[in-house]
Amino acid sequence: MGFPVLPSMSARTHGVDLKVDHFTDDVFAEVMVSCLTSKGFCILELGLPPPFADQVLTEVNDLKVSGQFYQPATAVAEGLLGTEGSARIAELHRLSNEPSDALGNSDGLRQINGMITSIGVSLGPHTDRLGFDMTHRSHCLLHETGIPNDGPPLTEKDVTQWLEKFLRHTLMVVVFLGPAEGVLTLKVFGEEEADAYEVPTVAGTMVVLRPDILSHQHVSLGRAMAASSFFIHAHAFQKRHPTGGWNMCPAARELDRWAMERARALKSRSQGDSDWDPALPREFQRAMNLSYFKGNMVAVRGVACKFPGTWLVDTHFRSFTGGVDYVTEVPYARWDKDQYYDAHPECWRWAKTNSKHGAFMEGVELFDAKLFSLSVAESKSMDPHQRLILEVGYDALHRMGMRKNTLMNGSGSVYVGHAFGDWGFVEKSADVGLGPTGGAGCIAANRLSFVLGIKGPSMALDTDQSSSMTAVFMTAESIQKKGHGVIADFGVGIGAQIMLTPTWWTQHTAMGWLSGKGRCLTYDAAASGFVRGEGVGGTAMRPLSEVVDGQYVRDEKLPLVGILAGTCLNTNGKGASLAAPNGMAEQEVIAGAVRNANIASQDVDAVEAHGAGHPLSDVIEVGSLLRAHRYEDTTPLAITSVKTVVGNMMESGGIASLMKNLLGLQWGFLACLLHLRELNPHMDDLADSNPAAVLNEHLAYTRKSAFAGTMSRGFGGTNVCGINWGTLDEEKVPSVAAGHQPLHFWPGGGGFLDAQDRPEQGYYIIGSWMEWSDPERMEEEGGGVYGYTVMLGENAWEQFQILLDGDLQRALHPGGAKMGKETAVFGPHEGVVGASTWIIDGRCNWVEASAPPDEGALTATGPGDAGNEIVPADTLDGGKPGDKYRVRLRVAGKWRLVSWHKEEEASAQGDGPYPVECIGNYYVVGSWNSWNFEELKRDANDHGLHYAEVTLRWGTGEFQIVRNKDPCQVLYPSTYKATDNVEVLGPDEDGDGLHWFITGRPGDVFRIELQRSVADGNDHKQVSWQRVRHENG
Template identity: 45%
Template structure:
């Protein structure tokens, strides 16, 4: 029994009718309509029984209590207050049939949506995006909203679900099940001067639209049911594309979310248990957006390290995993006197390590910059010089100058304990020697030189000195009670390897590495190598209390912030120098508590990571326990800058801290070096937290920790916050340069007078002699039409002129554009831009997993990215043969214009006559490439000839169709001498330099013949020439060349006619 098909309602016109166009072209046609007007009406030809059964299955939702109501904001993002009066979400298609409650017909309709998505997916890049998955289908039931009924309240889980959907949806498919008809109102969001457009809906109709571009509300006079689903992008970009805006429902939900997060942050208390009713992601977002308590802003930074003079360079080079460690150069000292590879060489005052990282130019110093004499500068410890230079550079990068720093309340905190300068032989420095090497002068000289009146101190907590300086600098500017705080502070850490005098002692404690590298986290870790470095950070409060409110100085440079910091000591532990896991965990917990965030908010930690085998294992275990719980699956990334630059001792803590600040600006974590096999003593809970390559952070902002410890038991934990710097990581440009909508059928606005014709629109195309404009026929409602008959090329191109004026051209802006492209102009010259009706099959390139959609017999190859793709020639909706007709329409609605066409139906049994409607011309060098029309052979259809008398021994020519130089007929090689193995190509504009070559005696009369045989499936072209005179020497050879059908005959002929160097001139 034949199935009954739901008849379309009168007045409803579908853009795509399934079954009337090749299945392979359905997706392309839908995407073309989405690109042009933002929606596409599809007639799927559902069987009537399918719709009736699906509606019966929906009626059962009442008994199962499947219906629910949602907030009005969510309704606006679906089908409006009336169209989505009640909704029900279908079950996942992955459910087993035994537990599924949805009916069979509803699942069949749901599968239709998925199938349409597969059809569209290969072509969605034309819209500038790609989709990765679809949402669960939602059933909508229309109804009148009850004004007296209280609106459904929003909650966190509901907002999170629909906000994610409204931010990522790109395509919406709506299937109208009936039983009554209705109206779908569409209105673009961001395009000005657009009127409301109504689509009359009927049972069995499908509307596919761009929900990110237009509102969509459904109305029905009676009860009507619709099924919809969104196709979504894979994830939100952390750097939004230029011009990207939220749709109104998403913007309202986002505003509600921000307000709710602020309330939650204000209500949050230390150690409070997070409510299970609120998603954990909300806590994560809350702590990244809103901050509680005082935060310290990093306003300026500076660094001098191995081969790097600024932090941007240092961080960017770090992304490539540089190894700065080298053999000790003679510029520092002759290490041969100290080196002995024996691991016990320390017993006779030798060292088994001969590597370190060094910075250049430690002897250079601008003493005049700091109002010092050359004699005093020569007596200074290089640490003092770099503390002055790098410390002032950080303040300078903050925007301060020497004259503005005088008498300012700026604290100076210097981490430096290196006294190697005093152990080196040097010239007598006189009175300056007393201050040239004293540690206390390191900070005092900085304050004295710049006139700073804040606290000034030099700190020595061994390898945590730089972190200690940063901790104290941050604490000094926080407002606490009535005590005066610094206006700003600068934290500096400095270490320069000047001598190996204490290396035997370090070898005795197994601190230095025999391998000469810092193998942090690796199974072969055996210690560290020393490294040069001086780094500084200029700090200031992020907010100030002004007139009873906190004020943020947005005009000041913000590189990052210190969200929390803590310093403690191991106390009584295993030994004086042994690390203490509990003490480290306590410092981490206190810092996180001070920052009023959760341990789950921290994405990465810059570990101390000195390369000591057991110390690394203790630290990794402590970091993972302090930052994650057993049920927490989110990974914690661990990085270690020492694996690249070595142990900079007093500078290492501040170097690692600055690296986390700049990693947040670039939104990328840098890799660790020398990690080939993980230390087996590290308890990583079956996860690999170590970065061996660059990894992106998951959000725009990030919290990152920096762990530092000293041999005396000092532990410092710095918790930084930072976000993407748009100047360093700009928003990506739009993936598509096309307008979001090129035509809006609802109209709007008014077309400028200079874009309108005075009399008529005329069309000019490849079917006639150029130029021959033909008037288009007015059809009413701003529509102008013209019928194009497909010629023997199986394609026709055209443009539109206003009032037959070639200087007022309407064109699409692209060469050989398809329908629905935007209409540009009028312009004086289209510069090759035109529309093309292409009746030939098209090549489609798709991923191999889509070959089942495209068809069998595809050609598979790898693209430039190594991905397997398939090439297949498929039929299109415009597929046609010579003699088929197409109706071209220019549609005008207000200021909107578009050009489209559809194939005119013909009797399927009758084959269209294949006629050669074009004219052909010869263009040769003997006529300065002027076109000369060829005559049609009256006896043989499809044969054209032209008699010429060539003036030279070598003559070139081409054949042109309809006086159109974009329709050149040419051989597939240059200067073809008539060998029958060469193919005839065209008509197109690709063979400008490909010509036929006639070789004969000057003055020989020749007949050039062109034959074209066209059928429904073939198009065969032949070009030949022959001598039409029998009384001239060499005529037989000339005739042989022109009619050659195999390589041997062609070679014999050219040897008779061409000069000795013919082989270098042919082809």
């Protein structure tokens, strides 16, 4: 299907922009894009044959008889073709290319559907000019006009089905099928001064419009049918609001308002988890739980860390974007690895270890004793764990907004996940004392409470690798108002683990924990254990809201990292062995956390798994995650593990996972696993029965806010699960612009130009063909249209601007250099003449296309295939020198538009090639005339020959040639300091520094010649010179 082009907008009749006929897709798309960007809609006349139109109406009537049509809710109809234009609709979900379906023999409707699809196919490569991409289109929808009445009430199903479309529809294609004629009324959103524009809708009319910019209401005095479809923006499933929010059309705004009120009401009545009402659409439940969840409501308001590579949480997370691997060989600052390392798998039998790698933090020995009012002597005797717990704990509280004076005598809880460390095995210098509390594990939490004066629960916990998450769980529980116990006002949960000696590495090797590969290959087929890591992390928490006068009030001024929506802790109980993972217990702890969050398990988008790198336990954990989260949902669950990046941090590993989750929600993406090359084969059966996405590359969250889980498991069977809620931090990840592009012109008019923006005498045109001087008046054609005819010179392009009253200081311009037609009009402005211009460009664009086959030729693609070749593309404004174009300025109310179309083609002369006379003036600018313009004379016998005689002031001279005194039309050589036998480039503005170079004696007179001829599309240019005499004879 091709589309021939009618004259430009000012000359179009009956409002039709295109008529269907045989024409190139490139031209069709060019006109479509031009119309959509300038006025927001395009009208096509399909010219449907009467038999075909009757067939389509017959098929529509059959659908109506079969009960396919129904009345939509009023809010939905307003977003379609209005309450009258969409009085009844039918959704053709199953319209396909199959020979038969539930709709019967619908060949006519299939062809209409194909016509709609062809619009998207043609516009696809050009949507960058529209400011959006299109990934798909909605199903075809049939509309029947009728008398409006109170439609059915709005439901959650309606919101789920239509709100997404109304939010992100960027194009709407409507094909009017008759039999009655009607009127499509278009108005601009947010432009109160804009008058309505009416489009007659007869059978065979297609309208392509921007539904995010224009309202569209169809009315008819009789029964009129139409088919439509929306084309959806590329971020169709991206729920994040852009800067300033979505540019909602009124229908989307009404559906969104209703949805928010409905979700609030339903959530306030909900007592259990959100699976309680199976009648609610799943997407509506998800949105409801994300916006109004009622879980633990524990706010994480401060996080701090000292991890491998950095002491800043944000920096640590951002390093994941580059796939950084913090695991290195054991540094000599800790111990000499060569004394303890042996690659033999049974090396533990002779007190060796098969691992020499780990993730180590720096600055373990650094400590600010004065900050905590501790003496240097006492600080030296303290276990480095205790010193780091003090620093990280206070750092987290400080980031929450608390200071030492506000912490003193405060009611706060301190829980530290910390095991008996290596401090007792470390060789110490003589001045290091052995205080009774320096290495005691129970003091790890108490010392922080002591130095900061915090009164509340204070406890050190050891549940092996789940210690830090156990501390987080206890901290969250301690600040929640449950029962009659003493509730802390705030709390801090900390995990700490440092590798000071290899004391325990032999035992870990004997247990099969450590990997001889030197990396933690979680979920990989080659996984064989983990490498150790270390670090200290802290999370400071408060209740999300406080009760004030019986009402829950949230302090929005406090920092918010994320929310612990639900947590749960359990143990495996009796099992195969004390250390064996228990899938049922893991599923129970997940279910408990989801229940405490009062959400549905399917609401969790991702899980930061324990993932310790053991093939069997990893498979059991993934199976538990999938069965607990996706037992009745097919949405893939994203699974990652931080241990592939920082190793197994043991007691602090859980809090490292929690921080990765919280920061990922703030930054809006999931950081992937490392070292995943081949998935564990035992996970294949799980992947077949449950949807999982084990990430080996980063993945953006699909919504602005999301739920993510954190799993942690201890050697003794303690399992902890936390459900985290977070939202994008607009300061860290600024929102993109909404993508809304205002219209350049509205044909309906409305409003008025300011007095300074209107001419008193008329509009004048000035351009490159007149050396940007002596502007000429445009002809008034009536109806606010002003015209002027431009003939293309030998360059096959010309630039221009429009002046008010011929005043060079009152120029209308497009806001950029060499802009095409039907772009925005700016001004009047001063000082822009020749800088910001429209360009009528008759030159062709070059594209790659399939070359015709050359029989017998053997190419890389096979015999008889000549591959691709570069060919000229057909363009709407394509032309040649001598062609005439009619430029028009159209003024409608406060809107202005500049356009042009080819009015007359130059006629060929004789039977030979088409010769073009050079109508421009040429000037030489050189070093001998201070780079001023010196005109070349035109030879009387050869109109393509231009010459001038110049005198060298010195022994050398440099020059260029300029057409019409225009700096955008410079002729220059292809090389620096060129002679007269090099290629001539231009005319354009790219010749800076490229000059012809003449050598001679001071006083020598040279004749410079420019030979330019344009014939049959070939532009031949040659510059030469010769010495003719000396100025003294």
